[in-house]
Amino acid sequence: MINKSFLCIARSFLVLSIVFVVVGCAGNQTTPENTDPFESANRVSYNFTDTLDRYLIKPAAEGYVKVTPEYARQRITNFFSNLLYLNVILNSYLQGKFYQGTQDVLRFVYNSTFGIGGLYDVSTPIDMPQHQEDLGQTFAVWGLGQGPYIFVPVLGPNTGRNLPNLVPTYLLSPLFYADAVIAWPLTILYTINTRANLLEATRLRDEAAIDPYIFTREAYLQRRQYLIYDGNPPQEQYEDTFDESYLDDF
Numbered sequence: 001m002i003n004k005s006f007l008c009i010a011r012s013f014l015v016l017s018i019v020f021v022v023v024g025c026a027g028n029q030t031t032p033e034n035t036d037p038f039e040s041a042n043r044v045s046y047n048f049t050d051t052l053d054r055y056l057i058k059p060a061a062e063g064y065v066k067v068t069p070e071y072a073r074q075r076i077t078n079f080f081s082n083l084l085y086l087n088v089i090l091n092s093y094l095q096g097k098f099y100q101g102t103q104d105v106l107r108f109v110y111n112s113t114f115g116i117g118g119l120y121d122v123s124t125p126i127d128m129p130q131h132q133e134d135l136g137q138t139f140a141v142w143g144l145g146q147g148p149y150i151f152v153p154v155l156g157p158n159t160g161r162n163l164p165n166l167v168p169t170y171l172l173s174p175l176f177y178a179d180a181v182i183a184w185p186l187t188i189l190y191t192i193n194t195r196a197n198l199l200e201a202t203r204l205r206d207e208a209a210i211d212p213y214i215f216t217r218e219a220y221l222q223r224r225q226y227l228i229y230d231g232n233p234p235q236e237q238y239e240d241t242f243d244e245s246y247l248d249d250f
Contacts, residue, residue, distance in 0.1 A: 035149050036217060042151040046213050049154055053195075058202075061195035068196075075119045076193050081130065082111045082118025086172040087165075091133035095141045103128050132227055134169075136162025140228045149217055157220035 036042060065073070085108045092101035107123040107130070115122045124130065139161050140146075147160020155166075170176050175183045209215035225233045 035146065035221060037148050038150065042149065042217075043213055045151045045153045046216070049151070049156065050212075052154065057191065057195050058199070060192050061199060064192050065196050065199065073193060073196065076189065077197060078111075078115070078121050079118045080190050080193065082108065082115070083175070084169065084173055085111075085118075087135075087168050088131055088133045090168060090172065091135060091138045092131065094135075094138045095133065097133075100131060104131055134162070134227075135165035135167075136224065137228050139164075146221075146224075149221065151217075157216060159221075159224065162224065 068076075085104065089101055089104045089108060092098075092104050107128040110123045110126075110128065111118045111121060114120075121130070136159065144161050150158045150160060150163060152158050152163070175186055178186075205212055205215055205219075
């Protein structure tokens with residue numbers, strides 16, 4: 001039976017996704033010069049999330065790193081990466097990457113079996129690398145505009161185009177169909193492990209950024225462009241992100 005808590009969450013995200021896609025498609029909301037028309041609301045969301053992270057999630061992640069060997073953390077990271085890989089497979093095919101999609105299917109099967117449920121990545125050494133595809137990238141390939149930048153409470157940076165990806169992420173996750181006694185502990189472990197993997201990155205951000213909100217936003221949008229173009233974005237994408245107008249925001 002489908003876990004009712006996860007079903008409610010998925011339905012809520014579906015409603016939010018529809019709203020934000022409609023907003024994202026509105027031509028007068030977002031321009032190349034203003035990708036963040038909801039900045040005031042986004043900053044409130046960012047500050048709330050940052051406070052929650054500072055006093056709860058980050059300390060839990062730091063404690064987790066202290067008591068969990070790196071080897072074990074890598075196995076856990078591999079497990080969740082494999083668990084959520086069905087969304088990658090779907091979007092590889094939706095983008096017309098049929099060879100890559102077939103390779104992704106084989107990767108999932110190999111890691112799920114020979115890799116003992118995904119704990120070990122046995123596919124990368126045999127030329128079946130991990131790919132990163134999602135519904136936001138698929139929409140970009142299909143020609144849908146980016147839409148407004150949105151900082152979702154707790155979940156973090158997003159865009160109107162990418163927000164619907166939350167729906168297949170949940171629906172294609174085996175955790176969605178698991179009983180709550182299994183789903184919630186694994187969800188908590190996934191959250192803490194993911195945060196632990198980002199400890200160094202956020203430390204560098206906090207040390208380097210005068211305005212962490214802007215730094216997070218620009219880094220996220222640049223990362224999205226990198227993924228959409230499969231690691232080969234137009235050079236001007238980088239120049240636009242860190243030109244003099246960006247520095248003026250400080």
